[in-house]
Amino acid sequence: MTRIARAFTALAALLMIGAFAVPLWQIRLLAPQYPEGLGLLIHVNTVRGAGRNDLTNINSLNHYIGMKAIDPAAIPVLRIMPWVLGALVVGGLMVALVGRRKLLVAWLGAYATAAALGLIEFWKWERDYGRNLDLENAIIKVPGMSYEPPLIGAKQLLNFTAISLPALGTILLGVAFLLGAHALFLSMRAARAARMEQGPTSSAANDATPKVTSPRLQPAGGR
Amino acid sequence: MASNISRKLAIGVGAAVAASATLYACTATGVKSSNLVTGDAASAVYVPPGSHDEYYAFLSGGYSGQVTVYALPSGRAIKQIPVFSQFPENGYGYDENTKAMLQTSYGFVPWDDSHHPELSQTDGIPDGRWLFINGNNTPRVARIDLSLFETTEILELPNAAGGHASPFTTPDTKYIVSATRFSVPVPNTDVPIDTYKKNFKGVLSFITADQPGKMDVAFQILMPGYNYDLAHAGKGPSDGWFFFTTYNTEQAYEKLELNASKNDKDVIAAVDYRRAEACVKDGKAKSVPAKYTHNYKDESTHIASSERKTSVKVLDPRDCEGVVYLLPTPKSPHGVDIDPSGEYIVASGKLATVIPVHSFSKMKKAIADKAYDGDVDGIPILKYTATIAGEVQKPGLGPLHTEFDGKGNAYTSMFISSEIVKWKLGTWEVLDRMPIYYSVGHLMIPGGDSKQPWGKYLVSLNKITKDRYLPTGPELAQSAQLIDISGDKMKMLLDFPTIGEPHYAQGIPASVLKDKQVKYYPLSENKNPGAVKAESEGGITRTGKRVDVKMAAIRSHFAPDNLEGVQVGDTVYFHVTNIEQDWDIVHGFAVLGANNAELILAPGATRTLKWIPQAPGVYPFYCTDFCSALHQEMQGYVRVSPAGSSVPLMANVSKKARAQMSQQ
Numbered sequence: 032m033t034r035i036a037r038a039f040t041a042l043a044a045l046l047m048i049g050a051f052a053v054p055l056w057q058i059r060l061l062a063p064q065y066p067e068g069l070g071l072l073i074h075v076n077t078v079r080g081a082g083r084n085d086l087t088n089i090n091s092l093n094h095y096i097g098m099k100a101i102d103p104a105a106i107p108v109l110r111i112m113p114w115v116l117g118a119l120v121v122g123g124l125m126v127a128l129v130g131r132r133k134l135l136v137a138w139l140g141a142y143a144t145a146a147a148l149g150l151i152e153f154w155k156w157e158r159d160y161g162r163n164l165d166l167e168n169a170i171i172k173v174p175g176m177s178y179e180p181p182l183i184g185a186k187q188l189l190n191f192t193a194i195s196l197p198a199l200g201t202i203l204l205g206v207a208f209l210l211g212a213h214a215l216f217l218s219m220r221a222a223r224a225a226r227m228e229q230g231p232t233s234s235a236a237n238d239a240t241p242k243v244t245s246p247r248l249q250p251a252g253g254r
Numbered sequence: 255m256a257s258n259i260s261r262k263l264a265i266g267v268g269a270a271v272a273a274s275a276t277l278y279a280c281t282a283t284g285v286k287s288s289n290l291v292t293g294d295a296a297s298a299v300y301v302p303p304g305s306h307d308e309y310y311a312f313l314s315g316g317y318s319g320q321v322t323v324y325a326l327p328s329g330r331a332i333k334q335i336p337v338f339s340q341f342p343e344n345g346y347g348y349d350e351n352t353k354a355m356l357q358t359s360y361g362f363v364p365w366d367d368s369h370h371p372e373l374s375q376t377d378g379i380p381d382g383r384w385l386f387i388n389g390n391n392t393p394r395v396a397r398i399d400l401s402l403f404e405t406t407e408i409l410e411l412p413n414a415a416g417g418h419a420s421p422f423t424t425p426d427t428k429y430i431v432s433a434t435r436f437s438v439p440v441p442n443t444d445v446p447i448d449t450y451k452k453n454f455k456g457v458l459s460f461i462t463a464d465q466p467g468k469m470d471v472a473f474q475i476l477m478p479g480y481n482y483d484l485a486h487a488g489k490g491p492s493d494g495w496f497f498f499t500t501y502n503t504e505q506a507y508e509k510l511e512l513n514a515s516k517n518d519k520d521v522i523a524a525v526d527y528r529r530a531e532a533c534v535k536d537g538k539a540k541s542v543p544a545k546y547t548h549n550y551k552d553e554s555t556h557i558a559s560s561e562r563k564t565s566v567k568v569l570d571p572r573d574c575e576g577v578v579y580l581l582p583t584p585k586s587p588h589g590v591d592i593d594p595s596g597e598y599i600v601a602s603g604k605l606a607t608v609i610p611v612h613s614f615s616k617m618k619k620a621i622a623d624k625a626y627d628g629d630v631d632g633i634p635i636l637k638y639t640a641t642i643a644g645e646v647q648k649p650g651l652g653p654l655h656t657e658f659d660g661k662g663n664a665y666t667s668m669f670i671s672s673e674i675v676k677w678k679l680g681t682w683e684v685l686d687r688m689p690i691y692y693s694v695g696h697l698m699i700p701g702g703d704s705k706q707p708w709g710k711y712l713v714s715l716n717k718i719t720k721d722r723y724l725p726t727g728p729e730l731a732q733s734a735q736l737i738d739i740s741g742d743k744m745k746m747l748l749d750f751p752t753i754g755e756p757h758y759a760q761g762i763p764a765s766v767l768k769d770k771q772v773k774y775y776p777l778s779e780n781k782n783p784g785a786v787k788a789e790s791e792g793g794i795t796r797t798g799k800r801v802d803v804k805m806a807a808i809r810s811h812f813a814p815d816n817l818e819g820v821q822v823g824d825t826v827y828f829h830v831t832n833i834e835q836d837w838d839i840v841h842g843f844a845v846l847g848a849n850n851a852e853l854i855l856a857p858g859a860t861r862t863l864k865w866i867p868q869a870p871g872v873y874p875f876y877c878t879d880f881c882s883a884l885h886q887e888m889q890g891y892v893r894v895s896p897a898g899s900s901v902p903l904m905a906n907v908s909k910k911a912r913a914q915m916s917q918q
Contacts, residue, residue: 063672064692064718170515171605171670190651190671 032130032218039214040135043207044123050116050207051075055200056153058180060089062191072198073153076113077103096178096189097169098160108152115145123211132218139211146204154182157195291746298738299748301328306768309700309761311713312371312385313734315339316755319366321387321398326700326711326761327736329750337396337405338366338389344854346405350827350862352551354558358392358410359545367391369757370420370484374463378425378489378705382766386421386430386463393417395432395461397469399553401770406551409469412544412566413440413457419485419498423463425705429472429527430463433482433498440476440568441542450507454479457568458498460527467550473534473567475525475578478630479505481514482523484589484655489705490596492614497599498523501586514586515605519638521580521630522590522601524617533574539567554781556859572632579621580630581612582638589655589696593664593679594705598643602653602666609653609666611682613643644682650675654695655758657702659709659739665702667694667714674714674737676744688737688744692718699739700761708763712737712744715756722749732756773837775858782860784829789813790914794905801826803905806833807841807855809882812875813911815890819903822870822896828853831860842878845892852878867894 032040054072059081061068069089070081078101080086090100103109119142126134161179166172173189180186180193187193197205301307307325315322319339323332340347340356347356347364356364366389373380385398393411398404411417416435423430437454439445445453456477462470480500488495503520506513533539544566551558571578585603592599599612619625620640627635652670659665663685666675672693676686696715700708714735722733731751738745777787786792786806792813794803801824806813812830820826830843832855844852845865853861867873877888895901907915 063689064720066692066721168512170512173607 032132032135032214033221036135036214036218036221037127037130039210039217040123040138041127043210043214044120044127046203046207046210047116047120047123049203050200051113053200053203054198055204057081057196057198059194059196060188060191061194064190071101074109075116075200076109078106078109079103093178095170096176097164097166097172098178099163099165101160106156108156112149115149119145123207132215132222135211135215135218139208139215142208142211146208150182157182293745295745295747298745299327299329299736301325301330306764308764309708309711310764310767311698311700311759311761312373313713313715313752313756313759314368314371314387315753316369316732316757317367318754319368319389320754321368321371321385322753322756323403324734324750324752325764326713327747329734329736329748331750331753333403334753335398335403335405337387337398338363338368338394338408340364340851342851345851345861345863348851348863349853350864351557351860354560355405355408355549355551357549357560358394358547359412359562360392363392365391366394369418370422371758371760372421372423372430373760373762374427375423375425375704376427378493380701380704380760380762380766381427382762382770383427384463384466385760386423388417388420388432390416390418390420390435393420393432393434395421395430395469397463397466399466400767401772402553403771404551406553407466407469408549409461409471410546410548411459411461411471412546412563413438413442413455413474413568414459415442419458419482421461421463422485422487422496424487424496424527425489425493427464428462429460431458431460431485431487431496431498433458433477433485435481435483437479437481441544447507450479451505454505454507456480456482456500458482458496458523458525460530467552469548469550470563471546471566473530473539473569475530476568476570477523477578478503478633480520481510483587486590486592486703488592488596488614489594492592492596492599494526494528495614496525496527497590497592498525499583499587499590499601501588501604517585519582519584520586520603521635522583522587522599522612523633524579524581524599526577529577530569530574533569533577534567538573539569541565542568552781553775554779556775556780556782556861576621578633579617580633580635581617581641582627582635583610583612584608588653591656591658591664591703593658594660594707596705598679600656600664600666602655604652604654604669606653607648609646609649609656609677609682611643611645611679612641616643617641644680646675646677646682646684649677649684650687655697657697657699657712658707659699659702659712660707661709663709665697665699665712665739667697669693669695669717674712674744676739686743688714688746690714690716690735691722691733691749692716692720696756696758698759698761700763702761708761710738710740711747711761712739713759713761715752715759717755719751723751734759773857774835774839775856777831777833777835777858780831780858780860782829782831784827784862785831785860786829787831787833788914789833789908789911792905792907792911794819794903796824796903799824801903803828805830805843807831807843807877807888808833809839810877810884810888811908812843812877812888812890813908814905815908816893816906817891817904818893818895819899819901820867820892820894821899821901822867822894824867826865826867826892828863828865828875829860830855830863832857834858839881840879841881841888843875844878845875846873854879867892870894870896 056073058071157179185194309326311324321335336346372386374384393414397407414434415438418435420432421430437456440455457474481502483499485498502514583601584606587601589602625640650668650671656666719730719733736748834857
């Protein structure tokens with residue numbers, strides 16, 4: 032890996048630290064009676080209301096439809112996620128330190144897997160809250176109605192419009208991933224450039240990636 | 255490959271960001287309520303200075319216990335009528351004249367929760383004689399005389415708790431009804447609460463209403479222990495029937511929010527009250543002991559008095575076959591509203607997903623065919639399919655109440671989805687929707703619950719105000735909205751704040767009321783024993799520790815205006831008569847240290863304020879209503895001496911009074 036690629040990887044890992052501080056996802060709830068809206072912010076380690084008492088107010092509204100109260104302490108994944116994110120940060124910094132492209136690829140792979148699992152977990156969580164209703168104790172029962180907010184986008188849930196969107200944390204994580212991917216791109220390009228200089232028969236000593244021969248992918252100029 | 259992936263990723267994230275930006279934009283540009291106002295709404299509600307509005311609207315004051323009168327379409331508040339709560343602004347419930355109005359079997363109850371104003375009717379059309387209103391907490395009904403805009407009669411209801419389904423009238427105002435919201439043991443006795451199913455009962459009271467001063471419980475019908483919510487009388491073909499909604503047919507007595515919401519259907523009780531009358535006449539009702547109070551203010555003396563009643567006639571439906579039928583109705587029905595033709599019975603189940611409409615003719619047929627689905631305590635339950643005329647599909651969320659425009663349309667308030675939905679009778683199709691700010695409870699079209707709606711305006715009576723007006727701390731004004739319903743589409747015209755929580759309201763064209771307003775009380779008809787008809791009649795007398803002062807108020811003085819000989823330990827009664835005989839010349843009377851309130855005196859009226867002086871000294875009294883150029887000079891003094899003092903009893907005599915006396 033080139034120094035610049037390692038710097039990008041380090042920057043990616045450092046950006047990810049920001050995701051500890053800001054919400055990853057947000058769910059806005061708008062209703063005629065709530066023109067100012069209610070909101071949920073999903074952090075790496077907790078779920079909280081956007082406004083001071085939003086979580087309490089949302090839970091108090093949700094009892095009408097038999098939805099479980101949202102209790103961050105009762106969501107196990109929130110206990111695991113900070114460790115996963117922490118491991119990815121440490122891993123990213125290690126990759127930058129060691130500077131091996133294989134490790135970078137592995138890190139990106141782990142990152143993508145964690146992101147996908149995180150989204151699946153979030154989707155399952157929404158589904159569980161929205162569908163697994165206590166109908167025995169629900170006051171308002173609308174046949175065929177379920178109340179999971181969309182993963183991304185807007186949906187009408189009785190009088191509420193639920194709008195679910197990634198928040199700053201996810202944007203930071205996305206940018207970090209792009210930086211990591213860009214680091215990979217840079218290091219691969221540098222490797223190719225090195226190979227070009229050394230001639231077609233020699234292979235890069237410090238790089239195990241297969242040879243890329245397609246002229247189309249050759250960079251316009253080496254550094 | 256890798257760069258390809260990273261490009262794709264970049265595009266993917268970019269797309270997500272763009273999507274979120276679009277969504278933000280959508281929510282940010284969502285229709286603002288102020289944009290709902292279309293056309294020239296301002297001129298539609300503008301009533302130029304000095305001009306009169308087209309309609310009177312009477313809005314219940316909710317937990318203020320009163321009624322507030324508004325003018326439509328301007329939305330201007332023109333009067334608060336004190337009913338169930340003391341009103342220091344004019345001394346209602348504080349002075350010796352009106353204290354008796356708030357007497358109950360529980361003693362003096364100076365507050366209540368007023369919900370449903372109801373105009374008296376003749377042939378099913380509001381006639382502007384009286385307005386009735388219920389007190390929900392300590393069940394009472396009141397009569398307001400609409401030539402005076404004053405409460406003149408209050409009747410307490412025995413065997414009831416929470417007089418909510420009240421005071422709806424028959425088309426001829428022969429009866430108004432009051433049904434119990436809370437079932438209680440009848441008679442009320444000390445039983446464990448968990449014996450609810452066995453011991454708790456509901457009663458439907460029929461109150462004679464067409465003769466002022468003679469309101470009384472004609473009879474009560476003993477019903478299963480449900481919660482009785484709202485009511486309306488039949489009309490036209492359904493004349494002679496009364497319909498009551500019920501919820502908590504589960505007969506829950508704890509956590510009702512949940513436990514009274516379990517049944518898919520509750521019931522509407524349809525009462526054939528002519529049949530009930532016949533059974534009562536045949537002696538089938540039992541006279542049971544009951545304590546309740548009837549208060550009536552005599553307009554010739556301006557004095558209210560209380561009468562204690564000791565028994566009431568209770569009819570058990572088992573002793574009077576065919577008097578009540580139950581119509582299954584989804585789901586915790588709130589309002590029950592009869593269309594102007596009298597054929598359709600519209601029920602609004604607060605938790606229902608449709609608005610069911612029963613047909614009166616189908617109900618009659620179901621009764622004739624005995625299309626029963628069991629019974630409750632001997633009261634037949636009719637089959638839902640046998641009485642239902644149609645269901646309004648997908649009307650919105652949380653339907654509560656329906657009113658009619660007389661042009662074949664119905665308007666239903668939707669609490670949860672915060673809108674008013676217009677739909678067509680007969681086809682049950684939704685025609686229009688109007689968002690409401692916020693959470694409408696009742697709605698009112700002048701005459702909209704009668705045989706003859708004046709279908710021009712609709713008033714939405716809202717439960718949540720939030721950001722509609724300048725903020726005023728944690729407690730906000732309540733609010734109403736005025737909607738033009740004269741066209742195909744509803745048009746939002748106006749927001750106006752209200753005093754107290756408006757539950758139901760009534761409206762009537764101004765032309766019906768405005769020419770019958772009393773402008774002053776003729777002195778010659780004033781039969782109050784403390785009245786003076788001329789300044790010369792004023793004076794002071796002592797009977798033991800009681801001192802009576804008779805006093806005239808006329809621009810710009812009291813006669814007498816200097817009083818001496820009152821002693822600590824005395825109780826002083828000021829009987830003040832406004833001897834003016836001119837419209838809107840009102841005087842007030844207040845005395846330093848009075849523990850009650852002031853008096854406000856309409857021209858020709860006499861009112862009495864009780865005052866117990868605490869210490870020797872000289873105490874001023876004055877006129878509180880700016881009556882004339884020299885209003886600030888309208889004052890006097892009472893000298894209070896120690897107990898046992900030898901200061902003689904004295905009331906000075908004005909020049910004018912002296913002249914009057916020498917003429918006699």
